[in-house]
Amino acid sequence: MRNCYLGVDIGSISTKGVIIDEENNIITSCYIWTEGNPVKAVRNLIRNIKEEIPEDCVIKGIGTTGSARKLIGLMLKANIVKNEITAHAVGTLTFYPNVRTILEIGGQDSKIILIRNGIITNYAMNTLCAAGTGSFLSSQAKRLGLDVNEFGKYALKSKNPVKIAARCTVFAESDLVHKAQVGYPKEDIVAGLCKSIVLNYLNNVGKGKKIEAPIIFQGGVSKNEGVVKYFKEVLNEDIIVDKNSHLMGAIGIAVLARKNKVGKTYSLELSNVKFDTKAMECTRCSNNCELLKIYRNNELVDSWGSKCGKY
Amino acid sequence: MDKVGIPRGIFYYYYGDIWKSFFDYLKIPYIISPSTNKEIMLLGTKYSNDEMCLALKTYLGHVSYLEDKCDYILVPRIDNFGLDNQTCTNFLSAYDIVQNTFNIKTLNYNIDLEKHETLKRGLIKIGKILNKKHSELVKAYKYAMKKYKEKRESEIMLNFNKLNSSKVKILLISHPYNTYDDLIGKDIIKYLEKNDVEIIFSDKLDENLTNKLSERISKDLYFKYSKDNIGALELTKGKINGVIFLSAFPCGPDSLVNELAMRKINLPYINLVLDDNSSFTGTETRLESFVDMLKGDIHE
Known part of the structure; x- marks a missing residue:
């Protein structure tokens, strides 16, 4: 029998789940859209995970994080419920103990976490406005008729990103509409959008913070190659994007669930839970x-x- | 006898105690609006325009609540406390806004130290409107100030002594009309207290000290209340673990002065800007992670 731990990160846009063992190896993971219904999303997530989990695994701890953490924590009877800053930092430190800066852009939140000698020393989060986050990118992708998954690749084609106002989403959107209507090529607009995300982030969230390498970029938006490219360009530093960068919150909360285990065994059977x-x-x-x-x-x-x- | 209405907003959090003792001494009846609740907030939204800050919005709600319950509404006009100690424009304009929006008589006085218009002159002026004798008013003023100073001094002492606490200490930089309002600051304070954090309030420190100390952060500032606030950073230097900046959206002085302070201090901080969004979830995430970080629990 192997002891395993489940971490669930329920964000505004996507829901992430991961199962780790005692040595923090990832056994299985799942990434689906929340679509405004965290309870339903988690039901689907757990069903997917249950199908893939090897038979000898027993769940010894469950942790939840993300904006729906409290609700889902009750639903899964989690042994730990923690905010996403803490979860992200713990997850990243598990794999990159030397990291000094974590950049994170999610669906509705963006944050910067500064770490010195393995300890969080400072962080900042966007104010309650969701400008420059994933939800803005995905709504603009829809407007331009692109799938959000191919958005980043499209941006890489551009040699001349257009300038788009970065401070406020509403201004950015009207800027974008005007640029499109006067005839700028689509890839330049897409690239301009990716760049505006970077500038917005550094102005709003990163202001006054010392961004030192090694820098790790994570959250859903880190999967966008365009945004990664412009972070490298603007910061003039190498940016590390882990292959599990979108799962770091879930991994972190799974690690915390392992550290805070209470000796109980959990079932993943939710079909009979109302x-x-x-x-x-x-x-x-x-x-x-x-x-x-x-x-x-x-x-x-x-x-x-x-x-x-x-x- | 004429009844005075005191809205529980903005000015109340600076002068409420003085007004109460002053009216008590003179046996003038008064009514104070209740703590901000949803009904008052909705009334405020109805009477305000889009440029007004959350604090002024709720203030108008309080005035509206009192409109048919008293004969006068007490609204001072506060301009400055001497050179380079001005107030926010809301403190100047509230009187005119109330007069033009509501159908009620106002009791008004000016505080403009550059023109020698003091609190004493102001209170005597409104006392005369309420048909009280000059000699009586001077006595009432002295009584009110004595009581106020006693209370204020003990509050400052209590707040300052928290700096010796062994708990995690957070300096809360915020205007009192936000900090102590039921719909703005109350949930935040409740959350921090529940999580065993010692809160040092920036408004409950000696403003004569903090006002002067703010010059160490910048010599160019001229907003009195903001200077008092960020001077607290210097007064508590080395004794606190982190700072929470709390302001109401959209606050002019805070957007300048707090931003400046954030760039100059070398301490963990978070900036909370609140509007009338009723969900506490987003704020809670920020508070929880901040407290987590300061306590360092997650690294064990």
Whole structure:
């Protein structure tokens, strides 16, 4: 029998799952779109993982991270629920103990983590605005009639990226429309977009931070060759993109699940687990809190959003 | 007798205690709007335009709540506290905005130290409108200031002593009308306290010290409250583990002064900019990871 640990990273755009063993080897992994329904996405994810997992593996720990971590943590009865900054740093440090800077661009968040001597010393995250993140890229890809997966390759064709306003997504989009309407070639526009992501990131998230090599770039957007190219160009440093760069959060939380194991064995059978959420507005006082009640097999397991703590 | 309405927003967090003691001494009835709740926030959104910051929006909500519950609304106009100590334009304009938006009489006074218009003169002016005698008003002013100073000094002492705590210490750089508002800062403070963090409040330090100390960060600043805030960085230097900058969207002075401070300090920090989005999730992620990092737990 082999002891294994499951890490699930439920982001706004994609849901990632990974199974590791005691030595942090990846046994199997899965990457699917969240499509606005984290519960359904995780059901699909677990089904895929269950099919691929070798028979001698037993799950000894489950961790969840990403923006839906609390909800899915309840659903899977995870033994650890942690924010994505911590998870990303732990995941990266597992494979690259010498890393000094982690750049991360996900679907809705982007962050920079500075590490000195293996310890996180500083980090920054975008403000609540999602400018310059994956969701912006994918909506623009749709607008240009391109698949987001081929977006990066398309950008590499360009020799002359157009200038696109980088500060705000709304301005960037109107800039893009104008450039397209006056007749710029598509690859130059795509390349300009990739470059604007880099400039936006360095201005908004990376401001005032000392970016020192080795630099690792991860998160979904790190799979975009165009963005990687312009990071190299602008920072004038080598950028490492791991083949599992999109899974680092899930790996990190799996490692944390291993470190925090409680000695329980977990089942991946979810088909008989009923999981519902009900939203309501509390009318007991003038705060009118938006309450969310979570039911697992018709049993109330948690409720969120109450300011007074009565629920 | 005429009843005075005090909106629980912006000015209240600087002058509320003084006003209360002043009116108590003179036996003038007053009503304070309740803590900001959803109803007040919605009223505020209704009466404000797109350029106003979250704090001013909620302020207008408080005024609207009080509109039919009192005879006067107390809205001061605060211009400056001497050379290079101006306030944000909202502090100057709130009075005119309230007068033009609502159908109610206002009690108004100016604070403009460059023109020798002091708090004392201001309070005496509104006292006279409410038919009180000059000698009585001077006594009431002295009483209110004495009580205020006592409370303020003990608050400063308590806050400053937290710097000796053995817990993780975070300096919260924020204006009091954001920090202590139920819908803006309360959840953040609750979260930090629950996670065993010692919070040092930038507004509860001696402003005579912090105002002067801000010159070490920049000599060119002229916003009084922002200077007080970032001077706290110098006053607590070497004694804190991290800094949280909290501001309401869109804040003019903060977007200049806090940004400047962020580039000059050599400490971990996060910048939280809040608008009336009701979900705490995004803020919680940032707080949780920040506290995780400062405590260093994950490296064990």
